[in-house]
Amino acid sequence: MLTFTRNKLVSVWRKDDDTLSAHGILEDDIYSLEIDVSLSLSQLEILSIAGKWNRAENSECRRAIPFLQEAVGFKMGEGFTQRVQKLIGRKSCRHLADMLLVCCYSARDTAQVIRWEAEKEKRPDLGLVEVLSEQRISSSGPIKDSQISSGKPLKRGAGDLPLSKKAMIRGEMIIDLHVHTSPASPCSSASVGELIEEAKRIGLDGICLTDHNYVWAAAEVERLREKHDFLILRGNEITTDQGDVLVFGLEKEIKGIIALKELRQEVLKAGGFMILAHPFRGFLTFGVGQLGLTVEKAMERPLFEFVDAVEILNSKVTEKENRFASEVAEGLNLQVTGGSDAHAVSGVGIYATRFSDRIDNEIDLIRALKKGNYVPVAFREGMKKRS
Amino acid sequence: MPEILSFSRNICTVVEQIRDDLMTSSCRLQDTLMDAYVKISVKIPDLEINGIEGKLERSFSGEKIDVEEAFNKIMGTRVGPGIRKIIRGFIGNSATEKQLAFMVEECCSGLILSFTKDQMKKIPKDPEKARHFFENLVRENPRLYKGCAALSPGSPLVDNIKFD
Numbered sequence: 001m002l003t004f005t006r007n008k009l010v011s012v013w014r015k016d017d018d019t020l021s022a023h024g025i026l027e028d029d030i031y032s033l034e035i036d037v038s039l040s041l042s043q044l045e046i047l048s049i050a051g052k053w054n055r056a057e058n059s060e061c062r063r064a065i066p067f068l069q070e071a072v073g074f075k076m077g078e079g080f081t082q083r084v085q086k087l088i089g090r091k092s093c094r095h096l097a098d099m100l101l102v103c104c105y106s107a108r109d110t111a112q113v114i115r116w117e118a119e120k121e122k123r124p125d126l127g128l129v130e131v132l133s134e135q136r137i138s139s140s141g142p143i144k145d146s147q148i149s150s151g152k153p154l155k156r157g158a159g160d161l162p163l164s165k166k167a168m169i170r171g172e173m174i175i176d177l178h179v180h181t182s183p184a185s186p187c188s189s190a191s192v193g194e195l196i197e198e199a200k201r202i203g204l205d206g207i208c209l210t211d212h213n214y215v216w217a218a219a220e221v222e223r224l225r226e227k228h229d230f231l232i233l234r235g236n237e238i239t240t241d242q243g244d245v246l247v248f249g250l251e252k253e254i255k256g257i258i259a260l261k262e263l264r265q266e267v268l269k270a271g272g273f274m275i276l277a278h279p280f281r282g283f284l285t286f287g288v289g290q291l292g293l294t295v296e297k298a299m300e301r302p303l304f305e306f307v308d309a310v311e312i313l314n315s316k317v318t319e320k321e322n323r324f325a326s327e328v329a330e331g332l333n334l335q336v337t338g339g340s341d342a343h344a345v346s347g348v349g350i351y352a353t354r355f356s357d358r359i360d361n362e363i364d365l366i367r368a369l370k371k372g373n374y375v376p377v378a379f380r381e382g383m384k385k386r387s
Numbered sequence: 388m389p390e391i392l393s394f395s396r397n398i399c400t401v402v403e404q405i406r407d408d409l410m411t412s413s414c415r416l417q418d419t420l421m422d423a424y425v426k427i428s429v430k431i432p433d434l435e436i437n438g439i440e441g442k443l444e445r446s447f448s449g450e451k452i453d454v455e456e457a458f459n460k461i462m463g464t465r466v467g468p469g470i471r472k473i474i475r476g477f478i479g480n481s482a483t484e485k486q487l488a489f490m491v492e493e494c495c496s497g498l499i500l501s502f503t504k505d506q507m508k509k510i511p512k513d514p515e516k517a518r519h520f521f522e523n524l525v526r527e528n529p530r531l532y533k534g535c536a537a538l539s540p541g542s543p544l545v546d547n548i549k550f551d
Contacts, residue, residue, distance in 0.1 A: 002402065004401070004497050004498075004504055005497075006496075006497055006500070007398070009397055009398075010394075012393050013390045013391065013393050014388060014393055015388070030503065030504055057503075057507060063539075064536035089535075090533070090535065091535075091539075092535065092536050093535045093537070094534075106418070109419070109420055110394035113394055114393060239469065239476065241461065241464050242465070244469060259460075283434075292432040297432065297433070315529075316530055318530075
């Protein structure tokens with residue numbers, strides 16, 4: 001039985017010598033909307049946008065329409081899709097953003113067809129394939145074959161950071177193992193300096209920089225530590241075919257998406273540690289009952305064989321999803337950690353991990369992670385209760 | 388200048404419940420330059436892609452794409468947050484491959500929206516009760532807060548919600 005249908009239709013025509021008009025319609029079981037976009041033919045720059053809802057999920061979806069204007073002036077090119085998805089998708093509506101993108105891509109393809117028709121007048125035997133091939137060759141370099149660039153396992157000394165004064169006089173350490181900084185993580189709004197100062201202010205003993213597929217230079221982290229007099233460690237949140245994984249102790253830079261099995265081999269070679277980040281993010285939005293997902297069934301997922309621990313406190317998922325992750329990890333007898341997954345200053349330390357061992361540097365961190373003497377904690381909540 | 392169409396694109400996505408433990412989602416894209424079809428099978432409740440097929444009926448780009456090979460890499464991936472990044476990372480960078488990746492994304496979106504549709508049926512007709520419904524939805528799923536204009540500060544749906 002059909003449970004859902006969605007139709008998108010885009011028509012593009014040439015309004016004048018340098019203007020393309022695109023009219024897009026989206027019709028599905030939940031939404032009905034229309035978008036009109038004009039773009040310059042020569043620059044593929046958005047000149048105007050108008051949007052309209054015919055049917056929507058709720059009465060407030062109409063609030064999304066004015067935000068469409070923020071994309072006026074955007075030029076198609078490197079980073080265009082991400083910009084539209086981030087700005088229009090979040091401030092306005094992701095369905096409007098997606099439809100805007102479909103209109104813009106259709107306009108870009110129209111520009112190719114128009115160029116072909118113009119070229120054909122000069123070279124009547126020219127086929128569209130040749131024009132497209134010429135454009136492809138002239139507009140793009142060789143495709144980067146993603147994955148792993150060269151690197152070496154972490155050696156003692158790399159990122160070997162002295163312990164913060166505060167941590168030295170304590171028997172345990174509380175470290176936020178999962179934070180994102182801007183611009184290393186494009187999705188984050190917090191600079192590394194702001195995050196560190198906030199972490200210090202709320203009383204954390206250290207943070208771990210885990211920007212998406214980004215390896216911080218040990219010297220830069222050392223400079224930050226000295227400047228802020230605070231324990232700063234390096235990690236990396238790597239996107240795999242099975243979801244996001246927090247990796248510690250791997251100096252190799254991973255570009256693009258990597259298979260979890262392949263990543264496991266690299267981390268084992270480097271003597272590092274892997275934590276499955278927010279493993280059930282989005283799993284339970286519709287309720288466990290609706291999809292019939294049980295802890296036992298979730299435990300059967302093969303990805304758990306390729307990690308050392310599971311993040312069971314993450315501030316970007318629901319309490320139910322955290323609880324579910326906790327039950328699955330317990331069933332599989334896997335170590336568990338907590339991290340804020342902060343993308344803004346106010347998020348750092350919401351969750352963290354309390355270590356029984358002293359941690360002076362990245363080598364100590366990996367040793368402590370492997371030893372297993374730690375527990376995830378709701379740090380900010382605890383801070384409120386204490387004050 | 389006569390307003391004759393220079394380009395037209397149609398994208399149709401259809402989601403089907405095959406069995407209690409299996410759903411399919413297919414996308415057909417037809418435009419001036421290309422005609423392609425993609426279908427994914429998804430295991431319930433894991434939402435794991437356990438089958439994917441596709442066909443490039445017509446393409447003016449001149450590229451020779453091994454659709455099967457491009458798709459094999461995403462077998463076993465779970466449909467959910469982050470899937471876009473995974474699909475784009477695995478299915479090539481050429482114009483045709485990007486379009487195929489977009490179609491896989493459409494299949495995944497359709498699948499998720501089929502569940503959303505079931506949830507939407509539960510929204511009460513009474514406006515005040517509907518407001519409470521969305522308020523509770525956001526409270527239970529904090530990442531929805533500020534995720535779109537309707538669920539951002541200023542909207543009556545989230546008036547009573549304050550997250551740190």
